[in-house]
Amino acid sequence: MSKQQLYIVKIGGNIIDNEMALASFLKDFSALEGLKLLVHGGGKKADEISESMGLSSKMIAGRRVTDEATLEVVTMVYAGLLNKEITAQLQKFDCNALGLSGADGNCILAHKRIVADVDYGFAGDVDAINSEFIKVLLQNKVTPVFCAITHDKNGQLLNTNADTIASEIAIAMSEFYEVTLNYVFELKGVLENIKDENSVIQYINIEKYEQLIESGIISEGMVPKLHNCFNALKKGVQKVNIGNASLIKNTNNLFTSLTIDNLS
Amino acid sequence: MSKQQLYIVKIGGNIIDNEMALASFLKDFSALEGLKLLVHGGGKKADEISESMGLSSKMIAGRRVTDEATLEVVTMVYAGLLNKEITAQLQKFDCNALGLSGADGNCILAHKRIVADVDYGFAGDVDAINSEFIKVLLQNKVTPVFCAITHDKNGQLLNTNADTIASEIAIAMSEFYEVTLNYVFELKGVLENIKDENSVIQYINIEKYEQLIESGIISEGMVPKLHNCFNALKKGVQKVNIGNASLIKNTNNLFTSLTIDNLS
Numbered sequence: 004m005s006k007q008q009l010y011i012v013k014i015g016g017n018i019i020d021n022e023m024a025l026a027s028f029l030k031d032f033s034a035l036e037g038l039k040l041l042v043h044g045g046g047k048k049a050d051e052i053s054e055s056m057g058l059s060s061k062m063i064a065g066r067r068v069t070d071e072a073t074l075e076v077v078t079m080v081y082a083g084l085l086n087k088e089i090t091a092q093l094q095k096f097d098c099n100a101l102g103l104s105g106a107d108g109n110c111i112l113a114h115k116r117i118v119a120d121v122d123y124g125f126a127g128d129v130d131a132i133n134s135e136f137i138k139v140l141l142q143n144k145v146t147p148v149f150c151a152i153t154h155d156k157n158g159q160l161l162n163t164n165a166d167t168i169a170s171e172i173a174i175a176m177s178e179f180y181e182v183t184l185n186y187v188f189e190l191k192g193v194l195e196n197i198k199d200e201n202s203v204i205q206y207i208n209i210e211k212y213e214q215l216i217e218s219g220i221i222s223e224g225m226v227p228k229l230h231n232c233f234n235a236l237k238k239g240v241q242k243v244n245i246g247n248a249s250l251i252k253n254t255n256n257l258f259t260s261l262t263i264d265n266l267s
Numbered sequence: 268m269s270k271q272q273l274y275i276v277k278i279g280g281n282i283i284d285n286e287m288a289l290a291s292f293l294k295d296f297s298a299l300e301g302l303k304l305l306v307h308g309g310g311k312k313a314d315e316i317s318e319s320m321g322l323s324s325k326m327i328a329g330r331r332v333t334d335e336a337t338l339e340v341v342t343m344v345y346a347g348l349l350n351k352e353i354t355a356q357l358q359k360f361d362c363n364a365l366g367l368s369g370a371d372g373n374c375i376l377a378h379k380r381i382v383a384d385v386d387y388g389f390a391g392d393v394d395a396i397n398s399e400f401i402k403v404l405l406q407n408k409v410t411p412v413f414c415a416i417t418h419d420k421n422g423q424l425l426n427t428n429a430d431t432i433a434s435e436i437a438i439a440m441s442e443f444y445e446v447t448l449n450y451v452f453e454l455k456g457v458l459e460n461i462k463d464e465n466s467v468i469q470y471i472n473i474e475k476y477e478q479l480i481e482s483g484i485i486s487e488g489m490v491p492k493l494h495n496c497f498n499a500l501k502k503g504v505q506k507v508n509i510g511n512a513s514l515i516k517n518t519n520n521l522f523t524s525l526t527i528d529n530l531s
Contacts, residue, residue, distance in 0.1 A: 052320070052343075055319075055320045055321065056316070056319045056320055057319065075348060078347050078348050078351050078352075079316075079343035079344060079347040079348045080343060080347065081347070082346070082347045082348075082350075082351045083342050083343040083344065083345070083346045083347015083348060083350075083351075084339060084342050084343045084346075084347060086346075086347075087342050087346045087347075087368050087370055087371075087416065087424055088342075088424065090368070090370045090371055090418075091370040091418045091422050091423065091424050092422045094370055094373055094418060094420055094422070095420060095421050095422035099372060099373060100370075100371070100372075101367075101371045101372040102368070102370070102371050103365075104351050104354070104366070106351055106354045106355040106358055106364075106366070107351075107354055107364070107365045107366050108363060108364075108365040108409055109358055109363060136407070136409075139403075139407050143400070143403050145372055145400075152351065154354075154355045154358060156358055156359060157359050158355050158356045158358070158359035159355065160351055160352065160355050
């Protein structure tokens with residue numbers, strides 16, 4: 004018997020920061036048939052709240068660090084304000100959403116990141132996904148909506164990369180479902196030429212990915228994003244796509260599909 | 268076949284505002300065997316955050332009103348910070364907690380309160396509890412942890428009284444379980460003499476309740492609290508108790524038990 008389909012979508016700041024874009028996306032997302040799951044990033048709201056509270060970003064060696072005050076703010080904004088506003092809007096569109104942090108139902112277990120004695124503050128790297136419980140939710144017609152807050156099972160909440168959460172959940176759920184993982188961001192896909200928004204590279208396999216890094220066509224933020232994608236594909240996720248919000252509409256045909264197969 | 272027991276506890280600001288009291292309570296709560304559910308109020312944190320953001324409380328005719336900015340803050344603090352900190356701590360004590368607002372899984376449907384043309388802002392009165400879904404969570408060994416944020420199924424989050432949420436959930440779950448509802452607050456129980464902390468009235472039935480109101484022994488905040496309690500008892504909740512944090516420990520024997528039966 005073939006596995007049921009599960010459609011996972013990750014949205015980032017470009018949609019979250021724009022009220023109309025978010026409402027439009029959530030309406031389209033609600034209209035998707037079958038099992039689905041949403042992961043959302045943070046956007047600018049946490050910075051705005053921090054600023055209004057008079058908190059300054061803590062930087063160590065040019066990197067932003069999640070100190071205790073920042074962790075409080077992101078927990079409030081990601082797990083509270085954004086997660087509940089998204090959930091309430093999905094409910095309006097008859098999508099039975101349920102907002103979750105990684106602490107809820109022990110869904111995402113993580114540990115505080117420490118690399119070569121560098122303290123990243125309260126940043127968490129994912130150790131385990133409670134796929135059995137997420138399956139229970141899905142089988143009860145619930146659409147899980149994850150923010151990027153995890154926990155260490157020792158009472159500590161941790162700030163975690165939302166792209167990574169999406170790929171880790173996609174990998175874990177591949178045990179039960181045929182998973183399609185969609186990264187929705189500001190561009191139509193991975194671009195051949197950053198100055199031409201329509202120069203979307205429609206298919207990327209691992210060979211091509213390595214060429215793109217070597218030639219400098221992809222760099223900075225796109226490298227870890229694609230790394231997450233290929234990691235997911237290698238570990239059992241069926242399909243990974245990258246594109247803008249129209250990606251989840253059937254009418255859209257310009258986006259990037261990733262594959263671990265050789266291109267034929 | 269007799270129904271399974273469900274133990275519901277509501278905690279308020281006096282515990283939430285005190286880090287050590289909260290940790291101690293959550294440890295005791297985790298140790299309770301059987302099915303359980305927690306409802307928490309807000310405490311002072313929302314005021315502190317509002318203040319640090321330079322927001323002032325909006326008062327209309329001496330009443331505090333939940334305007335849009337306040338709703339944002341309480342959603343952040345109740346559904347985000349407090350709910351997730353409580354959930355993460357319970358997870359630490361091996362209680363598989365899952366934090367919820369009323370929007371999550373459409374658990375608590377409410378409508379914006381409008382009484383005789385008075386605008387209470389974004390305050391919600393409860394219309395329905397999704398008892399079937401809460402039962403699914405309980406049967407999957409999850410301990411639901413509710414904050415006092417609800418939704419109207421039209422995309423609007425609403426600020427709701429936590430005592431009322433606890434009693435409405437208790438009533439709804441009585442369909443499936445023998446429910447004990449426990450209100451934990453700063454006193455040992457309902458006091459005969461407010462100046463004597465040990466003058467706990469151990470049993471109150473409806474007759475006694477009316478006498479206590481008439482004689483002025485109970486007033487102000489205690490009247491709606493007891494109203495919630497008796498409403499719950501009339502609508503199928505098995506037991507309602509009021510006391511301090513020691514209420515949930517078996518060793519405690521000084522608290523107030525409410526009953527709708529005649530005292531014999």
